[in-house]
Amino acid sequence: MKNRIKERISKLRAEMEKSGIDGWYLSGTDPHQSEYLPDYWQIRNFISGFNGSMGFMAVTQKHAALWTDSRYFLQAADQLKDTGINLMKLRVEGTPSPAKWLGDLLPNKAIIGTDASCMSTAQYQDMQKDLASEQLQLSDCGDLMEAIWTERPQLPADPVFEHDTKYTGQSRLEKIEAIRAVMSTAYCEACLLTALDEIAWTFNLRGNDISFNPVFVSFALITHKHIHLYLNPEKIASTLNTKLTSEGITIKAYQAVYDDLKNINSLLIDPDRTNQALIDAIAPEAQINFQLSAATCLKAIKSDHEISMFRKAMRKDGVAMVKFLHWLYANVGKTAISEYDVLLKLNEFRAQQENFMGPSFHSIVGYNENGAVVHRSVSPETAAAIHAEGILLMDSGGQYLEGTTDITRTVSLSEPSQLAKEDFTLALKGTIGLADLKFPANTAGCNLDLAARQAMWKTGRNYGHGTGHGIGFFLNVHEGPMSIRQEYNNRVIEPGMVLSDEPAFYREGQYGIRTENVIVCKEWQTNEYGHFLQFETLTLCPIDTRLIAKELLSPDEIDWLNNYHKACFEELAPALNNEEKAFLQELTKAI
Incomplete structure (x- = not known):
């Protein structure tokens, strides 16, 4: 190679x-x-x-x-x-x-x-x-790969399918009217959509063009009179085409957008999502209003209906995770298990859940020292054998018609060392610190990052990646524009935004530790001092209390953990058999 x-x-x-x-x-x-x-x-x-x-x-x-x-x-x-x-x-x-x-x-x-x-x-x-x-x-210089990549794959031709309004809560025409309202405010004739997830969200359509991300290769151009969707027409079945046509949506060839842009006089363009070749195709005299995509802004704020769907997805995902953990503890040390076996089993238990559409990313599975490889992509060839000792990190997620999940759990397969407990607990304090935070409205994500890191910083520890990323609604597991990380980002965190909460710690050559939940921003209170927001944790899955150094947790943190585990048992137990229910009860015992 x-x-x-x-x-x-x-x-x-x-x-x-x-x-x-x-x-x-x-x-x-x-x-x-x-x-x-x-x-x-x-x-x-x-x-x-x-x-x-x-x-x-x-x-x-x-x-x-x-x-x-x-x-x-x-x-x-x-x-x-x-x-x-x-x-x-x-x-x-x-x-x-x-x-x-x-x-x-x-x-x-x-x-x-x-x-x-x-x-x-x-x-x-x-x-x-x-x-x-x-x-x-x-x-x-264009694409130089033609003469080099002789066996280059073709663009996918998989069919596009509808995401029903019983899941989305809004029709595509309602979403398009919301985009047109933004166009009117900006005095623009048209809005160009280029990011695949924002097109999929706007049109309530999904595809299989990218592994793990239910999107399809396309552009969209919305004017006050016309709606154009640019993609390979063969991807649209005749019945879907008829329906889209009846709604005033015209299907055009993927590359046709470059020619159509020449005839637009004023456009809304997102400079971070629109490629330079598209800009070069616009008539020189046209007026361009550069701003964050209207679809991205609308998509980032989940509706009450979308959040209710997320709750359903999280319950399904939690059930799958408990069944997986039950399998893991019952078999580790007794049968041969590799990191790749773990990946397959995570997919298998999720696939048993209704409306599961596939994993939301290639699961990250790291046993002992492999857990310190933050985004390890395990394969059958590279998978390490797992024994009944040490620490196992699993970062995985599912795509459901009701929403996208992303969860990391770190478990001990034997009695952990005091150092491992300390590392785990300090990272967990970060997860709780962000989840339990109350903060003023109009606070940027970069200003919230401290809540997740302060416990580790006090001991001279840190992690190199961000703390939280946006999560799509049966869309990309990484979604902008919001994030919670050290790097400056002026995007404020608003009610309805769904994000990950994933402080971590890695000891190279020993283990990786991460406890990741999905959280949603919601209202808290308004008083004489201002308007305040908070987070609610949506993920439902036990956290390994064997790895906790209880003396490092405050009374409030212990209460948070015990209340979280109580909610996990109440929400997940009804979907489990008696053996799994007893297993879950043991995992969620108060500390």
């Missing part, structure tokens, strides 16, 4: 020379700025061998580098070894930006090529400025 990567880099350099570019920059995404990609756009994986979900590359005739974040440092170091591609650790002091790295290697006025259709206009303009400061130029 390493030799094939070197060969592909060599072919890329030949294409760079033909195109007259001195360096090549790969954004690592697709024309829709997706985190997870259809196989057709898995260029980063193909050209580097690194298969993490985040990373970008730069290549010159003599050097190559890949940047990724702390979730993937260990994985990337292993996958890039002996390929000639250097690992650049994002947010680590001393790591140069791609522009700086290229500027140090190339002469002034060197040309850096990239595929403008796979960079948002915000990213493209930022890169232009960064390269200009290094006396370099950015140029759209």
Whole structure:
């Protein structure tokens, strides 16, 4: 494999020379700025061998580098070894930006090529400025993979299907009217939707074009008179096409959006979600109003109906998790179990639940030292054997018609060490700290991050990833624009937003620890001092009390945990058999 990567880099350099570019920059995404990609756009994986979900590359005739974040440092170091591609650790002091790295290697006025259709206009303009400061130029060289990737996969042709209004609570025309209201406020003729999850949400349609994300490759253009949905027409069955047509929705070829944009006079455009090639297709005289996508804003605030559906999904997921834990404890140390077996069993128990549509991501399973690989992608070939000792981390989730789930549980398979208990409890204090937080309205997610980290910071511990990400409604398990993390983000957390709550701690070579729940922001109170919000935990699954150092928890934290476990038993027990119910009762005993 390493030799094939070197060969592909060599072919890329030949294409760079033909195109007259001195360096090549790969954004690592697709024309829709997706985190997870259809196989057709898995260029980063193909050209580097690194298969993490985040990373970008730069290549010159003599050097190559890949940047990724702390979730993937260990994985990337292993996958890039002996390929000639250097690992650049994002947010680590001393790591140069791609522009700086290229500027140090190339002469002034060197040309850096990239595929403008796979960079948002915000990213493209930022890169232009960064390269200009290094006396370099950015140029759209298009997709260079045609001559290199001879067996490149085709774009998926799987059919699109409806997400019924009994789940969504709103019709697509109601959602489109809400978008049109935003267009009117902005005095714009049209709104361009490019992110796949916002199109799927707006049109109450779902697909299978990306593993784990129920979306389909498409664009949408909404005007005050017309609604155009751009995709492969073969993906729409005749009955669905008839229904969409009756609602005034026109199906057009995927690439036709580029021509149609030439005829629009004023547009709402999201600069972070709209690729530069689309911007280049707009008539020069057209007025563009750059702002966060109306669909993304609407989608982020879950309705009461959507939240009620989430509760149903969480109960189903909790039942599956309890059945899984019952199986694990009954079999570990008695039969051969690997990390991959755990992944399969998690899927198996979820598949027993009604309206399960598949996992929401490739489950992360890490036994002992593998748990410290934050986003470990386990396979049958790489799976370690699990024994009745040590610590097991499992990060998994499901897609249900009622919602998307994401849960991490860390369990001890033997008597844990005092250090492991301390690490686990400090991370758990962070999970509780955020879940139990009361805060003023209009508070940004980055300002809430401290609640999850302060207990660890007091002991000199930390974790390198974010604390919380938005979660879609039978959509992407990672959803913006909201987040809870250290990096600055001015998006405030609002009632109806559904997020993860996942403080963690990792000891390289020993274990990984993470307790992740899904939370929803809701109203708390308004008084003479202001308007306050709080979180409610939606996830229902026991937390391993054997890993808790009780002396590190405050009375309020103990009350939170005991109340949480009481709710888990009350909500999940009715769906379990007697043996599983007794098992759950033992796991949820008050401490």
